[in-house]
Amino acid sequence: xxxxxxxxxxxxxxGRPGSRYRVPTPALVLDEAVLDANIAAMAERxxxxxxxxxxxKTHKSAWIARKQIAHGAxxxxxxxxxxxxxxxxxxxxxxxxxxPLADTxxxxxxxxxxxxxxxxxxxxxxxxxxxxxxxxxxxxxxxxSVLIDxxxxxxxxxxxxxxxAVALAEHIARYxxxxxxxxxxxxxHWQHIAGYPARREAVRAGMLRLTAVVTALRAAGHRVxxxxxxxxxxxxxxxxxxxxxxxxxxxxxxxxxxxGDALADDADGAFGTSLWVSSQVVSANxxxxxxVDAGLKAFATEGPTPRPASGRFAGSAYxxxxxxxxxxxxxxxxxxxxxxxxxxxxxxxxxxVDRYDSYHVVSGDTVTAIIAIDAARASR
Amino acid sequence: xxxxxxxxxxxxxxGRPGSRYRVPTPALVLDEAVLDANIAAMAERxxxxxxxxxxxKTHKSAWIARKQIAHGAxxxxxxxxxxxxxxxxxxxxxxxxxxPLADTxxxxxxxxxxxxxxxxxxxxxxxxxxxxxxxxxxxxxxxxSVLIDxxxxxxxxxxxxxxxAVALAEHIARYxxxxxxxxxxxxxHWQHIAGYPARREAVRAGMLRLTAVVTALRAAGHRVxxxxxxxxxxxxxxxxxxxxxxxxxxxxxxxxxxxGDALADDADGAFGTSLWVSSQVVSANxxxxxxVDAGLKAFATEGPTPRPASGRFAGSAYxxxxxxxxxxxxxxxxxxxxxxxxxxxxxxxxxxVDRYDSYHVVSGDTVTAIIAIDAARASR
Numbered sequence: 001x002x003x004x005x006x007x008x009x010x011x012x013x014x015g016r017p018g019s020r021y022r023v024p025t026p027a028l029v030l031d032e033a034v035l036d037a038n039i040a041a042m043a044e045r046x047x048x049x050x051x052x053x054x055x056x057k058t059h060k061s062a063w064i065a066r067k068q069i070a071h072g073a074x075x076x077x078x079x080x081x082x083x084x085x086x087x088x089x090x091x092x093x094x095x096x097x098x099x100p101l102a103d104t105x106x107x108x109x110x111x112x113x114x115x116x117x118x119x120x121x122x123x124x125x126x127x128x129x130x131x132x133x134x135x136x137x138x139x140x141x142x143x144x145s146v147l148i149d150x151x152x153x154x155x156x157x158x159x160x161x162x163x164x165a166v167a168l169a170e171h172i173a174r175y176x177x178x179x180x181x182x183x184x185x186x187x188x189h190w191q192h193i194a195g196y197p198a199r200r201e202a203v204r205a206g207m208l209r210l211t212a213v214v215t216a217l218r219a220a221g222h223r224v225x226x227x228x229x230x231x232x233x234x235x236x237x238x239x240x241x242x243x244x245x246x247x248x249x250x251x252x253x254x255x256x257x258x259x260g261d262a263l264a265d266d267a268d269g270a271f272g273t274s275l276w277v278s279s280q281v282v283s284a285n286x287x288x289x290x291x292v293d294a295g296l297k298a299f300a301t302e303g304p305t306p307r308p309a310s311g312r313f314a315g316s317a318y319x320x321x322x323x324x325x326x327x328x329x330x331x332x333x334x335x336x337x338x339x340x341x342x343x344x345x346x347x348x349x350x351x352x353v354d355r356y357d358s359y360h361v362v363s364g365d366t367v368t369a370i371i372a373i374d375a376a377r378a379s380r
Numbered sequence: 381x382x383x384x385x386x387x388x389x390x391x392x393x394x395g396r397p398g399s400r401y402r403v404p405t406p407a408l409v410l411d412e413a414v415l416d417a418n419i420a421a422m423a424e425r426x427x428x429x430x431x432x433x434x435x436x437k438t439h440k441s442a443w444i445a446r447k448q449i450a451h452g453a454x455x456x457x458x459x460x461x462x463x464x465x466x467x468x469x470x471x472x473x474x475x476x477x478x479x480p481l482a483d484t485x486x487x488x489x490x491x492x493x494x495x496x497x498x499x500x501x502x503x504x505x506x507x508x509x510x511x512x513x514x515x516x517x518x519x520x521x522x523x524x525s526v527l528i529d530x531x532x533x534x535x536x537x538x539x540x541x542x543x544x545a546v547a548l549a550e551h552i553a554r555y556x557x558x559x560x561x562x563x564x565x566x567x568x569h570w571q572h573i574a575g576y577p578a579r580r581e582a583v584r585a586g587m588l589r590l591t592a593v594v595t596a597l598r599a600a601g602h603r604v605x606x607x608x609x610x611x612x613x614x615x616x617x618x619x620x621x622x623x624x625x626x627x628x629x630x631x632x633x634x635x636x637x638x639x640g641d642a643l644a645d646d647a648d649g650a651f652g653t654s655l656w657v658s659s660q661v662v663s664a665n666x667x668x669x670x671x672v673d674a675g676l677k678a679f680a681t682e683g684p685t686p687r688p689a690s691g692r693f694a695g696s697a698y699x700x701x702x703x704x705x706x707x708x709x710x711x712x713x714x715x716x717x718x719x720x721x722x723x724x725x726x727x728x729x730x731x732x733v734d735r736y737d738s739y740h741v742v743s744g745d746t747v748t749a750i751i752a753i754d755a756a757r758a759s760r
Contacts, residue, residue, distance in 0.1 A: 057703060351681075
């Protein structure tokens with residue numbers, strides 16, 4: 001058992017008015033009302049036009065996954081096998097593992113999850129992992145549903161052509177322990193294109209590639225029931241184009257600086273910020289800035305900088321100030337006291353969340369619950 | 381108890397030849413022979429010229445702290461109170477907390493650690509936290525040693541002038557439960573200046589500021605025994621200038637791309653790389669690159685990119701490819717097989733280590749131990 005006095009202190013504050021601004025920092029603060037509104041809004045937006053299987057790599061939490069499923073989601077997506085295992089252990093069902101796997105131990109681990117979750121789905125983009133998975137599933141008398149992952153222009157994963165897809169489908173069809181359930185085509189590079197028309201145009205080109213694969217597979221006699229992909233930034237285009245039968249958005253539950261900026265002017269961005277990193281002022285001797293206790297170790301750092309969002313700091317700028325600290329510009333004309341809390345919108349929510357162990361769920365100024373991030377750093 | 385099949389698989393591989401290239405990935409791989417050589421080399425370099433209290437915010441591990449202390453270190457530094465608590469609980473003594481604290485719960489937590497570690501040191505840069513700490517220590521009949529943190533040009537923390545330092549020293553002297561043990565002056569902005577002469581010149585200007593504070597404190601009748609600061613990049617200059625009586629380098633145990641590049645041509649850089657993130661190829665359908673399973677969530681991302689370091693990938697380039705993946709350029713003329721391991725030098729070691737729970741300690745191609753990172757993410 002780890003000794004964590006900070007966690008114990010936070011736990012003891014649950015339910016106390018003002019606790020939001022007293023928990024030890026840096027801490028993830030999550031406004032449940034905004035979270036619930038985001039989950040409801042996405043469910044409403046997609047209803048009747050596509051199935052929704054939100055990506056849980058954003059939140060890594062069974063508690064949030066259950067909220068999404070209660071609003072009609074058919075399950076959740078995971079990016080890593082470790083996430084699948086953690087959420088499955090927490091009772092989440094209908095999981096789609098969206099990354100192809102190569103590790104020789106992956107088939108046994110996947111089959112272990114499939115015993116509890118018969119609706120488990122995974123993707124392949126090469127015959128070898130399919131062969132290994134088929135052998136393991138046959139040994140356990142299981143039948144595993146697989147999707148062919150299709151490269152829609154990102155070059156990250158996926159088969160590169162319709163011919164390669166058909167060859168892989170034929171390979172899969174040889175194994176009674178595998179069922180070809182459909183295809184996946186995800187364009188991560190489209191998600192943050194600013195402006196709906198430009199984003200839709202990029203998605204359209206990618207969906208032509210995906211359609212060519214689906215057509216070739218069907219022409220070769222294969223069943224393609226599920227066509228899955230998409231993210232928070234492309235829901236509008238995905239629904240308009242109608243190629244995907246199932247969508248995988250993740251970040252809409254929290255929103256972040258990246259999505260807030262890119263999608264500010266259109267319907268894809270019509271979600272509220274529900275997540276912040278709470279920091280506190282630990283030094284205030286310099287004239288232009290104050291120093292807070294959240295730095296490079298407290299955020300994802302590959303994108304924009306965190307954005308101060310609390311009261312009089314809402315107009316301030318934040319700059320990284322080493323591993324453990326940040327500099328926040330002083331609001332004019334007021335004293336800043338040591339210990340004052342400053343909440344910051346996360347620059348990129350997924351890898352920021354991954355650095356924490358729990359959400360401090362708030363209603364107004366009160367912490368109402370502390371919820372474990374079940375699959376934090378379950379990256380293997 | 382978290383269900384973590386990947387950790388169990390890795391555990392079962394300990395001692396098996398070739399296990400270094402079979403553990404589930406992404407994983408931190410640590411070469412113990414190089415680590416030990418780095419620890420011995422720094423101890424040798426500093427011996428007789430300054431005391432060494434290495435910064436444990438880099439490794440966050442009691443196992444490595446004990447190695448450093450066995451080589452003559454007087455203790456270790458920590459950046460956060462949570463780190464202090466975690467390493468103290470693991471038996472490490474002589475801890476210096478290098479960041480000033482403001483949280484109202486900090487004095488009680490510090491005093492709790494001081495009961496086990498009478499040599500605990502902490503820093504202050506404002507009277508209010510000193511008052512709170514003095515009251516808590518008096519209540520518990522403890523005497524706590526404090527250093528005055530001095531801003532040597534970074535503007536991050538520390539008193540801004542000799543006058544402010546003297547006023548704070550007088551404030552501290554009022555409390556029998558506090559002992560003024562000295563001063564701290566750390567210049568994080570000097571550590572990566574390329575070239576020894578330029579780095580020494582920057583350090584010299586900062587040490588003049590620190591010396592002015594020490595002189596003023598002594599003139600006002602205060603004892604200044606300890607003068608602490610410095611990092612891996614400034615050891616040479618710190619020893620040459622002779623202002624610091626105690627040094628706090630951290631990253632020399634691992635080295636990383638940042639330090640490797642900045643210090644390549646001088647004695648400060650004479651340490652070996654002991655730490656890598658091991659990844660594996662999960663997709664190889666694209667002609668120019670292969671995709672590995674270590675992306676934005678597997679590294680610190682604010683600096684340079686991770687650098688491939690294994691065999692035929694040693695000349696390859698790495699690019700981030702989303703949250704979970706990286707792109708590694710293909711070495712010419714060879715087939716790449718799925719599951720092949722690619723080890724990468726960490727871009728910035730401290731915040732990379734903070735994302736993991738354990739070191740996979742290796743000797744040659746064999747994992748010899750898996751060591752917990754006791755204070756990982758103990759950031760509060």
